[in-house]
Amino acid sequence: METKGDLKGAIKLFSEIIKKYPDEREYAAKSQLYIGLCYEKLGLKQAKYAQKAFQKVVDNYPERQQEVSVAKEKLASMVKVLERAPAKPTFRKIRIPANPGNGVLSPDGKRLAFTSEERLWVIPVPGKVQPDLAGEPVTLTEPMEARDTSSALAWSADGKWIAFNAENNDTQDAIYVISSDGGEPVEVPVELNRSNHPYFYRLSLSPDGEVLVFSTRDEHEKESGRRHEPYFVCTVPVRGGEIKKLTDNFSLEPAFSPDGKKIAYVKGYPFKDGEKLRNTMNVMVIPASGGNPVKVSDCPPGSRARSPVWSPDGKMIAFIYEKPDQGNWSKELWIVPVAESGKPTAPPTKIELPHITTHMIAGWTSDNKIGLHLMSPEHNAVYTVPASGGKAVQVSPAGQPENPRWSPNGKTIVFLDAGKIVSVPAGGGEMTKIPFGSDKDIFESMPGGGNDISPDGKKIAFSGAKSFIKDNKKVWEVDICTISTEGGDLKKITKSPTQDRFPCWSPDGKKVAFIRVRGLSKGEWIPNIYVVQAEGGEIKQITYDADKVYWSCIDWSPDGKSIAYFSKDNTIKAIPVEGGKPQVIANIAKKHSHYELAWSPDGQRLAYTCEGEIWVVPKEGGTPVEIETGLEAEAYKIGWSPDGKKIAFTHWKGGDDELWMMEDFLSLIKK
Structure with a gap:
């Protein structure tokens, strides 16, 4: 057989x-x-x-x-x-052994450019072994804070140049262009003003690589809390020259047509839905020299088009379609035939994807394959493991758990799941929702929700987010709130002009520490640690810029004398609450806003997560010890039990962004 x-x-x-x-x-x-x-x-x-x-x-x-x-x-x-046979395209996964989880295909589809380890790389697709296996990656740059979390970099249509986002020598947000065969990267001489959402970093190059199109904000919007509305699309010569603004506000994710004569982009249309301001995002096309835009898509109210790419002949545009209230998750791709002007000539062909995507489309190749980064199936739940390591036990149903925190009596674990604060018995069981009474529009923000339980077990401190309309524009408030562990009305204890996140209680329950950002400086948040009374009131600043606080989890030591935090220099530090220099506790491989740390109840050890692993280090510093869980999965959020015997953590398996090729779809497109 x-x-x-x-x-x-x-x-x-x-x-x-x-x-x-x-x-x-x-x-x-x-x-x-x-x-x-x-x-x-x-x-x-x-x-x-x-x-x-x-x-x-x-x-x-x-x-x-x-x-x-x-x-x-x-x-x-x-x-x-x-x-x-049913009329469906075929999908084929490309295996990349050291999967970077991002990247964009060259126009001929033979190479993938991606970022990893702060460098830019290219890899043959496929390699020499099998048609579904990538080859050996080659680095094009030294480490330079190159980043591309949503596949936003760009190739020129002739395949000779790559544009990518990185930091320059002054650690400022910058765009570089480099030969696809390697060489010295050239910084594009343009001052940028972009916030930290990865979709705002989408780039595109003209066919000859001489002109860059990107989106940025007006200079006066630097300190604004608004994220989308102030953005516009503009072009600039790569080697320097006049910046040309092509669109009005709320314009993002540009893409040159193959002949360089047109640019597709995404345009936002805000509208009021009761007291909320919602957005509909549609694909537009505008001449590359400027002019009147043409609307390509007609998405339903509240839905969003994302990541337009052109077919090799310039006669079609593909984009990701996000349903209303779906966030950035999508399983649907639309393809629209367009005329020379960019005007649609037929209704969109709608294609269901086999898995979720949150990325930009990875390219439409010359042999008519569309590259997609699709997320592998996930299994997420809360687990507990002995503090010395061992076999982990699942204690919550599978879901989307974040920030597990133990009650002071050790009987329950409180965490965030699918946007709601819930609890489960520490030994495992069904979830119980902790209901909000008033102000149901407030939700726990992520990252930095906190979920920290007061020492008396009566309150939960969390970072509450709410949007509202001001001057006909959408504005966000993100403040520290408290709510009873039984549910009920919440209380705001801070009111920030920017954002307050990552709250934790003092061991006496009288104060709450948190991280506040001081506004935007060319797209970079400047975070520091502050302390407020548990009932609200005067706020005291604990750290300053020289302390290099990173925007991530903090925890108050059990003796009340110091607060531990992740530092921008890839260390974990503890700073005295009453003033003084921070002490380095551990050196870490990298920092991330979703990593967490937690003191042991006796204050002698500190647990933290890094790159999906749990580590414990003595309070004085020393060699960290990995806590084995027996699971082939990643751990990011943690909480130490009050008796010191167990650590609760979120288990995350799957969810990897993998490269797929969509083929055999041309015959399905409505003409």
Whole structure:
């Protein structure tokens, strides 16, 4: 009995024979025919590959009458098979052993550019081994804070240049262009004003790599709490020159057409929905030299188009479609045929994706494949493990848990799940929702929600977020709030002009420490630690810029004398509450706003997460020890039990952004 592995191995063998002996026409024709037969046996999903293989026999070996006759019979039968088959594209995953989770395909689809370890890389797609396996990555730059969390970098249409986001020598937000074969990266001479959402960093290059299009904000919007509305699309010569503003406000995610004459982008349309200000995002096209934009999509109110890309011939635009109230998660791709002006010529073709995506589209290649970063299936839950390590136990149903915190009596664990504060018995069980009484529009913000339980077990401190309309614009308030552990009305204990997050209680329950950002400085938050009375009132600043506080979890030591925090210099430090220099407790591989730390109840050790692992280090510093959980998964959020015997943590398995190729979709597009 033949297996899939046997048939795939045979296809590889016959392909090698054709490649090695092209002049041996008889053997080559038979090998090509056998390839078709193997694909046919693999079933309906491979029917199109079988059809292509049989057609090659007819086209490439017309003198081989016997093989051609069999191939034609197979082609005739395959037409009927394909007519019965559902009209769907095929999706193929590209395996990248050291998966970066981001990247954009070159126009010919043969290379993927991505960022990892603060560098820019390229990798062959595929490599030399298998058609679904990438090759060996090559680094193009030294570490330079290169970043691309949403696949926002860009290739020129000729494949010679790559534009990417990084930091310059002054640690300021910058855009660079580099040859795709390597060399010295050139900083584009433009002053940027972008906030920290990854979609705002989408770039595009003209076909010859000489002009960059990007989105930025007006200078006067630097200190604004608004995120989307002030953005506009503009172009600038890569080597320096005049910046040209092409659009009005709320314009993002630009993309040059293949001929460089047009630019597609996403335009926001705010509208009132009761007391809320919502947005509808649509794809637009504008001449690259400026002019009147043309609307390409007509998304329903509250829904969003994202990441427009052009077909190689410039006659279609594909984009990700997000349903209303779905956040940045989507399983739907739309393709719209367009005229020379950019005006749509037919309704969109809507294609369901096999998995969720949160990224920009990774490219539409010259051989009509669309690259997508799709998220592998997830399993997330709260677990507990002995503080010395061991076998972890799942204590919550699977969901979207964040910030697990123990009650002082050790009987329950409180955490955030799908936007709601809930609790479970510490030994495991069903979730119980902690209801909000008044002000139901406030929700726990992430990252930095906190969920910290007061020492008397009566209150929860969290970072509460709410949007409202001011001067006909959407504004966010993110403040520290408290609520009873039984639920009820919440109380704001801070009111910030920027954002307050990552709250934690003092051990006597009289105060709450938190992180406040001092406003935007060219797109960078400047965070510091502050303390407020538990009932609200006067706020005291604990750290200053020289202390290098990173925007992440903090925790008050059990003796009340210091607060531990992640530092921008990749260390964990503790700073005296009454003033003084911070002490380095641990050096860490990297920092992240979703990493957490927690003191042991006796204050002698500090647990923290880094790169999906739990570590414990003595309070004086020393060699960190990894806490084994027995799980092949990642841990990010943690809480130490009041008796010191266990650590609760969120287990995150899956959710990796993987490169897929969507193929065989052109025949589905409405014309």
